[in-house]
Amino acid sequence: MGGLAALRGLLARPLASYYLLISSAGLLLVIGLTMVFSATSVKAYAEEGTAFAALTKQAIFAVIGIVAFWACQRLPARTFRVLGGPVLGLSVVLLLLLNLLLAYGSLFDTAPKIGPLEANLLWLYLGPIQLQPSELAKFGMVLWGADVIARKGAKLGWWKELATPLFPVVGLLFVLVGYNDLGTMLCLLALVIGLLWAAGVRKRVFAVLSVLGLAGVALLVAVASLGAGSGEKGAKNYRLARLTYFINRPPPDECGDPCYQADQARYAIDLGGWFGTGLGQSRTKWNWLPAAGNDFIFAVIAEELGVVGCVVVLVLFAVLAYTGLRIARRVEDPFRRLAAAAVTTWLVSQAVINIGGVVGLLPITGLPLPFISDGGSALVVTLAAVGMLASFARAEPDAARALHARPPARWVRLVWAPLPPLPGRRRRPATPPADRGSVPRARARREDDDETAPRGARGTRARAGSASERRR
Template identity: 35%
Template sequence: MVDIAPRQKPGRQGDGRRRSGLADWFHAPTTSYYLIIGSTVALTVFGLVMVLSSSSVDSYDGGQGSSYSVFDRQAIFAAVGVVLMIVASHVPLSVWKKMSWGLIALAVVAQLLPFVPGVGISENGNNAWIHIGSFTAQPSEAGKVALVLWLGVVLGAKHKLLGQWRHVFIPVVPVVAILLGLILLSGDLGTGMIFMVLVLGALYAAGVPLRMFGVAGIGLAIIAGAMLVSSPNRMARATNWLSGGGTSDPLGGSYQSTHGLWALASGGFWGEGLGASRQKWDYLPEAHNDFIYAIIGEELGLPGTIGLLIVFALLAIGLLRVIKRTPDMCVKIVTSGVFAWILGQAILNIAVVLGLLPVVGVPLPLVSSGGSALLTTLLGLGIVLSFARNEPGAAAAMSRRNKRIRGSLAVLARPRTNGRNGR
């Protein structure tokens, strides 16, 4: 009998194996861990490169005498933050639960420090910073980590009772109101908005009924509106944005938005090249901070901006996998809060740069300059990595991988013998 079945072209079977291997990797228990840590490291390294590029002129011209001064500080915070993330990734959930109440208490105390004379300092119209010796930080950044962890513990323990108003109200509303109130009193509406998004993300993951979720959303929107109306500066920026898409007053309230859009436009498709930005020459305020995305677009063009969005999307997929795969309600809520915090802040920052929202002053997570923000973001992701390490099957898979690595290293470390004389 003659076999007349069509022969498969060379390479097709191999392609099938590659596709199967990719699918197997995506469904592996350790994929969440590698997606999160890989995208986090990639964003941090890319952020260091762009901070160096966007801050070099301002650092030198600002009287600091070195084009590397801002970059050097950011690199130190990045190194410390990565170590902190790795340490946090090995802390078990039981320890995080025990620490949650102490951390939220410290967060409230720390948020009082900007109001202490001689400690609190004003920056860009916000009294949200503290200065002790040579150390400058924004306490609200640490408050994000404390709040998301505390919400996970409290809502996770009460999730079967959250259909009743009193179990949602006590103790969540008083604690959130105190922390959020102190942030808004300091004048930092941008950080306050991120706190609101974080709280809503945690409530949604906890399964709070939509009617309560809606009431919380309306209440937070009213607070944000009141903060907007109470500040002439914020009101002017919102009015400029509404009247002309952020460019109605290019030499006044819309100056920053206008130059951000000019940076993106001048970059074109391929960009001007790394380090070749024109707007960073004292034209675009906060080029290495809130508007670093504009510099990315100007220097690296569309591939740079889209590539950055893809890495953020990979981070989002990793976080969503942890939420979906974990059986622990506390883990779901904490990871959802971190997801809402980091991805929500990234979307808000990019929307501001694109002129889709008025300027609110929020940095791009892991990319913008800012030591305290980078440290706490890496810590928050380290907590989620500790959850990803304990996904069903992940711990065993990592143990097997570590044994293989140790075995390979042991083989490499063996002294080689000569085949003739045995030496």
Template identity: 40%
Template sequence: MVFSATSASAALGEGDPMRFLVKQGLYAGAGLVLLAVFTRVDYHVLRPLAPLLLVVAFLGCVAVLAVAPSINGAHRWFVFGPVSVQPAELAKLAVLLWACAVLSRRPAPRTLGELMKPVGIVVVLFGGLIVIEPDLGTTISLFVMIAGILLVSGVRFRLFALATSLALGAGLLAIWMEPYRRERVFSFLDPWKDAQGAGFQNVQAIIGMGSGGITGEGLGQGIQKVNFLPEAHTDMIFAVVGEELGFVGSSLVIAAFAVFAWAGFRIALHSRDPFGKRLAAGITTLVCGQAAVNLAAVLGMAPLTGIPLPFVSYGGSSLLVLLSAVGVLLNIAVNERVVEARVRDRGRGNRRSRPSGTRGRGSAPREGSDRDVRRHTRPRRVAAGA
């Protein structure tokens, strides 16, 4: 889809229709290598590295504001020749690991003060730095991810609703303070009112989605991407999917994210390790929450926020971080299977060694009991290829 969305405009502009495809292919290859590595490396080794990653991400977010070049009016990327790096993407992963490590060591926050110290303060700090770039979409992704972690951590609904209300209020304030963000909100309400101005991107996305019909115009046959639809290869790539693959292709993309959500939250719910449970929930919420916001914006159900579609949109930093996160998610599933196998083996051994008749006071616990589960859920390193 990246090649389809970029080949025509790249050929018209620079004469090389393969430019974006080659770069995205290299990023995808590197991302798959990282996915394989994190699948085999026990995710518990990331826990002591979380503070260091947080410091590196913070320095990157500060440095990008100070020394990075302005691209389309934003300071988001370090550019090294053909390679660009976005520190905000690393910040999402660093905050995810650190927040899961902190929340897994202590009881669920019961008051707003406990929630703010230290998790809330760190999240607000990173959110503020990323908004200044400006990049409201990544900030929204960050807060949605933290919301998923808090729900799994057992935060009471009243506290969760209060924190969510405060975050929404801060988001509305950030939107109101920037004129172009206000225009996006008002254009979302009625994009056809200014179809050649603030509502242009919304209108072109709607035209593209509607032109696809049931089966689409055919892969590579869309015309909206050729200097009509802004950011067709990043934020608006789902409109290209809708135009070229139609309702069928669009439904398959949405179904794929639904399956990802089911699998990811299933891993989180079945994990006995507090750190792994929160980490799996955070990764799944990050991917699927970002996808939901992007799809809603393209379909005209929410204002445009600049959030790319995970795994589909063009962008090297996002692809590398998300594929690495998927590797961690798979490793959590592998660890959980090992733990379940040990619990089953222990239970069988207890039954074989238990004398017939009624259990005595000192006899072994029943298979799957809380005592037995706790005994076998301490973090263990998984060997390569387990």
């Protein structure tokens, strides 16, 4: 009981959401850098002559992401609302460019490259710069979608307000992203559901969305059966093979390449046991698990740190989910509430899809594990989204009052973050003057008064007295 009371006391503090968010995201980032080094050291040493090659690259992106976090936590909500349209528009342009290059390479049976632009399945290369436009599309969808829904407000009960312009843009993103990346399409679907859930949309809308989502998945499977999304020549139908083998899994000796990484991941989990083989002692990273540093890094965590390490990672993601929903519940601004719920749904659903694919509960989709997997674009965008959540956490009414009551030093406000705005006082709406209304309404009110009048002798005498007074 004493521990629960202490926990309630900590959670009751004004800045509890802010510190929970910083601590959980920071610990996940540290675990990610450690496991990226452990999972990629052998391959990096064999290919580049140094075991620190992948770690150095990931650390550089982590520094860029921390800068993005710092910048986003300083911004007010109105700036995020303004940035929503440009960020989403830029991501759509990059996705169009990526798909056009891939289509060009498929039509002319050549490399998907025009000048300095080159495409490779999910990545777009602009000279030395490597981008993953789908990661930017998630953040842009959060900002733009939250702004649009917050502006519509009570009108969301009408299908017309939901259909324009939210659904067309979501459909366009599904087509552009889902062509090559089923996992990101599912993540975007979860993000949109989180937005609509936070907005209080009716349940029948979610039913329609579920039907449309299943229809979209079926369409993508049909397109995959024609060879779309294969990525490499001669490696067609890999998406269809993953889904087929997940539903009806053949014996290991008959599965072949589509099951190879999934089987190796389960072998790694089995080797780890309760406490793991020890940090850096993984066997599967010796080229047995090709994607050990990104998509299947959770398998390396399970092998080296065991069940205990996996539980620590899951608990940190649970704390992150709780904190995000806590922020969404406590803020007063509708945009902040919607954006916080959308970011939380995005990060948690992506973690669930990745971990579920590694342990065999879900089909493999290729989504990275947030904060932990090797990947620059995903890490920078994720830390920027967490920075926006930190800005919202400081804008909670209790947190804002506490910061204004005991403000930090001036240099701290200049370097780290300015003071959030104080929450406005809720004014009671002025009572409008009574409207006498039309004659039928007045007659209805008199009838209601007669029905609610007291019964019995006293009521009869009262009505008689009033009638006699009227006759006078």
